[in-house]
Amino acid sequence: xxxFDTVRPWLxxxxxxxxxxxxxxxxxxxxxLMEESFAHYADRVAYSFMGQDVTFGQTDKLSQSLAAYLxxxxxxxxxxxxxxxxxCPQYPVTVAAILRAGxxxxxxxxxxxxxxxxxxxxxxxxKAIVIIExxxxxxxxxxxxxxxxxVVLCAMGDQLGLLKGTLVNxxxxxxxxxxxxxxxxxxxxxxxxxxxxxxxxxxxxxxxPDDVAVLQYTGGTTGISKGAVLLHRNVIANLLQSxxxxxxxxxxxxxxTQAVYVCALPLYHIFAFTVNMMLCxxxxxxxxxxxxxxxxxxxxxxxxxxxxxxxxxxxxxxNGLANHPDFNLVDWSHLKVSLGGGMAxxxxxxxxxxxxxxxxxxxxxxxxxxxPSASCNPTTSRHFTGTVGVPIPGxxxxxxxxxxxxxxxxEPGEIAIKGPxxxxxxxxxxxxxxxxxxxxxxxxxxxxxxxxxxGFFKIIDRKKDMILVSGFNxxxxxxxxxxxxxxxxxxxxxxxMPDEKTSEAVKLVIVKRHPxxxxxxxxxxxxxxxxxYKLPKVIEFRTELPKTPVGKIxxxxxxxxx
Numbered sequence: 001x002x003x004f005d006t007v008r009p010w011l012x013x014x015x016x017x018x019x020x021x022x023x024x025x026x027x028x029x030x031x032x033l034m035e036e037s038f039a040h041y042a043d044r045v046a047y048s049f050m051g052q053d054v055t056f057g058q059t060d061k062l063s064q065s066l067a068a069y070l071x072x073x074x075x076x077x078x079x080x081x082x083x084x085x086x087x088c089p090q091y092p093v094t095v096a097a098i099l100r101a102g103x104x105x106x107x108x109x110x111x112x113x114x115x116x117x118x119x120x121x122x123x124x125x126x127k128a129i130v131i132i133e134x135x136x137x138x139x140x141x142x143x144x145x146x147x148x149x150x151v152v153l154c155a156m157g158d159q160l161g162l163l164k165g166t167l168v169n170x171x172x173x174x175x176x177x178x179x180x181x182x183x184x185x186x187x188x189x190x191x192x193x194x195x196x197x198x199x200x201x202x203x204x205x206x207x208x209p210d211d212v213a214v215l216q217y218t219g220g221t222t223g224i225s226k227g228a229v230l231l232h233r234n235v236i237a238n239l240l241q242s243x244x245x246x247x248x249x250x251x252x253x254x255x256x257t258q259a260v261y262v263c264a265l266p267l268y269h270i271f272a273f274t275v276n277m278m279l280c281x282x283x284x285x286x287x288x289x290x291x292x293x294x295x296x297x298x299x300x301x302x303x304x305x306x307x308x309x310x311x312x313x314x315x316x317x318x319n320g321l322a323n324h325p326d327f328n329l330v331d332w333s334h335l336k337v338s339l340g341g342g343m344a345x346x347x348x349x350x351x352x353x354x355x356x357x358x359x360x361x362x363x364x365x366x367x368x369x370x371x372p373s374a375s376c377n378p379t380t381s382r383h384f385t386g387t388v389g390v391p392i393p394g395x396x397x398x399x400x401x402x403x404x405x406x407x408x409x410x411e412p413g414e415i416a417i418k419g420p421x422x423x424x425x426x427x428x429x430x431x432x433x434x435x436x437x438x439x440x441x442x443x444x445x446x447x448x449x450x451x452x453x454x455g456f457f458k459i460i461d462r463k464k465d466m467i468l469v470s471g472f473n474x475x476x477x478x479x480x481x482x483x484x485x486x487x488x489x490x491x492x493x494x495x496x497m498p499d500e501k502t503s504e505a506v507k508l509v510i511v512k513r514h515p516x517x518x519x520x521x522x523x524x525x526x527x528x529x530x531x532x533y534k535l536p537k538v539i540e541f542r543t544e545l546p547k548t549p550v551g552k553i554x555x556x557x558x559x560x561x562x
Contacts, residue, residue, distance in 0.1 A: 010390030010455025015248040015380045021394045022240045024420045029207035029232040031099050034281055035060075041284035044258060047089045048306065049289040050168065052160045054089045056284070062159075062194055063096035066152075069197030070101045073128065073150050077102035077205050080124045080215060082148070083268065084108040084117070084139070085132035087289040089159040090190055091267045092277050094130045094152075102205025105214045106227070107268040110135050111531045115482075118142035124215050124227055124427065130154065130190070134172070136182040143184070151187040156291070158190050209233035215427050216270050218368035218473060225478070227427030228368045230270075237420035238371035239279045241392045246310065249336045249379035253309065259285035262303065262311045264293040269471075270372040271341055275312050285310075293317055296324050304329045312339040314471035316502055319349045322356050332357040337379050339364060341372075342471025343503045344459070350384035360384055365459065369436070369443055371421040375457055387458040388449075395419035396442075397457060399449060404438065414463055415449045416442035465555050467496035467504050472533045474506055476555060479526075479534060483508070486525045488517035493545050493553045497538065505537035509558055511545060 011020050027033040042057035070081065081098045083105060085091055098105050106124045108117065110132065117138055121129070128150035131139055136153060143151070157168030173179045188196075213235055215227035250259060261280055265272035280287050288306055290299055300321065308330070318340065321327060338353060340363040350361045362379050365388035366372035375397065377389035391397045398406050399413030407413035422443045425433035436444045448461040467474040476494035483492045490513035499505035510522065519539050526535050546557040 008391070008396065008455065009453065013378060013390050013454055013456065014393075015378050017248060017251075018244055018378075019393050022237065022244055022420075024233055024237040024240065024394070025209075026240070027232075027236050028209060029099075029211065030213055030235055030278070031204075031207055031232075033236060034096055034099070037281045037284060044284050045286045046280070047092060047287050047289050049087075049089050049291075050160060050164075051305075052089075052164065054159060056281075059089075059093055059096065062093045063100060064202055065194045065197035065200075066093060066097035067101040067197065068200040068202040069193045070097060070103065070128070071203060072197070072200050075101075075103060075127055075150075078104060078212065079128075080104045080106045080126045082106040082108050082121060082124065082126040082129040082131075084110050084112075084129060084135055085154055086110055086134075086291045087263055087267050087272075088132070088154070088156060088291055089289065090130070090132070090154045091289075092281075092287075093159075095267075095273075095277065099213060100202065100204070102207065104212045107214065107216055107270075107273065109266075109268055109531060111533070112138065113529050113531060114138050114141035115529050116531060118145050119225060120217055121146035121148055123225070124217075128152070132156065133179050133182070136184055136187070137180040140182045140184055151184055152190055152193050153184065153187040154190040207232060209236070210424075212424070214273070216273075216368040224429075224432065225475075226429055226432055229424040229427050230371055231424050234371045234421050234423060235274060235278060237394065238274050238373055239282050241394060241419075241421065242275055242279050242373055243283060245373075245376055245392050246337055246379055250309070252336065259283060259309050260306055261285055261287050262290065262308055262313070263287040264290040264299060264317060265312060265314070265342070265471075266293075269342075270368045271312060271366070271471075274371055275339065275341075275373065296320050297326055300324060300326045300329050304331075307331070307334045309334055310337045310339065311335060312341065314342040315340060315345045315349055316343070316470045318345070318353050318361060319501075322349065322352045327356060332359065335359040337362060339376075341366065343468050345384070346503075347384060347386060354384070363388055365389070365457070367445060369423045369445075370417055370419070371423070373421070374417050374419070377456075385456065387456045389457070390455045391417075391419070391457075395421070397451070398442065399451060400438075400442075400444065409453065410450065412448050412450050412460055415445045415447045415457065415459070417445060418442045465495070467494075467506055469499075469504055469506065469533045470502045474534050479506065479508065479530065479536070482526070482529045483510070483522070485529075486517075486522065488512060488514040488521070491545060491553070493555055493558055494536070495555050495559050497559075499537065502533075506534065507538040507540065508536035509540045509542055509545060511542055517541075 038060035045053045046056045047054040130152040132154045157165030213232045214230040263276040340361040364376035366374040396418040446464040479494040492510045496504040497507045546554040
């Protein structure tokens with residue numbers, strides 16, 4: 001037996017100065033942490049966006065006003081407020097406001113369809129939403145079926161000053177036509193809410209480490225979308241763990257140099273939420289906010305204006321940038337940490353990135369349920385290991401068989417994780433929580449891994465049928481459930497297929513109820529009901545699907561067929 005319950009072999013791999021454990025009791029809440037940073041780093045730039053800088057002091061003042069406005073709506077401490085927007089300064093201001101007012105952040109993917117948005121708003125019980133106008137038409141279609149009573153409406157240029165902001169909003173609305181028509185008559189504009197809140201008084205809530213901070217929606221180990229309940233202490237623990245882990249690499253920064261992070265990952269994703277926004281709040285670092293990471297020329301043009309030190313990204317973004325002809329417009333010589341997560345980093349991409357930047361990709365691993373970081377390669381490594389590294393401070397891993405017993409060293413098993421960053425459970429789903437938590441407090445990840453004698457873990461398979469598309473989880477159950485509503489589909493199965501660009505892509509296999517059903521009809525239906533990254537790349541029609549004797553569709557068998 002590995003006996004990892006009593007021995008942590010991975011501690012020998014820790015760089016000098018990285019502690020085995022961290023003190024998670026430094027702050028009573030994320031609000032205490034934020035307010036300390038707002039005061040300490042008031043004059044520093046917190047966010048850079050479209051050529052405009054926003055300081056920590058400005059973020060403090062704006063979020064305080066917005067928090068007071070939210071309180072004026074008559075909400076109760078612990079109420080949930082959704083955020084639906086891309087990376088822009090309004091996002092961190094809104095997060096800080098929600099937490100400072102005593103409410104719970106519900107991160108929403110802005111690319112959701114009305115069906116997906118309605119489900120999340122209803123499941124979370126969100127009473128209010130702060131949304132960018134580009135997606136207001138989506139909200140309009142479903143708001144009547146949700147508990148949402150208050151809408152705060154942002155525009156892309158809200159925090160860019162009067163002249164530039166007006167110009168940006170005009171271009172977004174009328175030139176690029178990125179704001180479909182909508183009708184939300186009771187919505188209050190973001191800057192109006194700020195102005196009203198500035199005349200109100202914020203009543204600081206009494207928060208404890210065990211209060212809920214974030215509902216981070218995930219499919220977990222099944223296809224049902226569930227809110228991972230992240231407490232204040234969970235997120236605090238993870239950002240302190242990340243800070244300690246990055247410290248050896250960041251120690252080489254010249255004294256009094258402000259660390260600069262690239263925030264190209266979306267802030268609604270837990271990776272950027274914790275590792276960019278929250279960690280930078282703690283350390284006084286600057287985030288370069290990238291609203292659209294798919295626009296690679298624009299990304300490189302923006303990064304060329306900055307001295308970049310830490311770059312968290314997924315494999316597809318590293319690959320796309322490294323192969324872009326404008327890559328060398330950026331001075332990469334200051335890069336200290338290239339943090340790969342969200343999906344497997346490919347060795348060819350890691351080699352190309354190292355050749356072009358001199359900074360190896362440091363691959364890590366985590367889930368929404370772990371706030372997210374659980375393991376990482378040492379940031380002092382000078383080569384790509386092909387593993388997800390070792391558990392970070394205060395974190396324990398073990399590998400379990402199907403009976404829940406620890407497997408012998410060298411054998412594969414399901415990765416189970418214990419640490420202060422592990423969620424409290426799934427929102428209002430004790431049955432689902434019980435399926436993933438062991439009696440001794442480990443979270444069963446659904447990922448199959450092996451570990452070497454030094455404590456480095458490698459993921460070799462997934463126990464669940466989840467498909468990983470550019471770092472985003474896609475659950476076959478959800479897609480199959482949606483397709484069952486399409487007239488003409490008798491039955492269907494959804495599987496993942498290898499894809500050079502996105503790691504995996506969605507393949508949909510359908511048995512027709514009516515012969516006249518076409519691929520175009522299926523694609524149109526999917527587009528109306530599923531976010532873009534969930535859309536099938538390949539659609540195949542068959543006369544039957546492989547099944548067990550009791551009629552369960554065998555996705556595993558489909559994956560083995562050509």
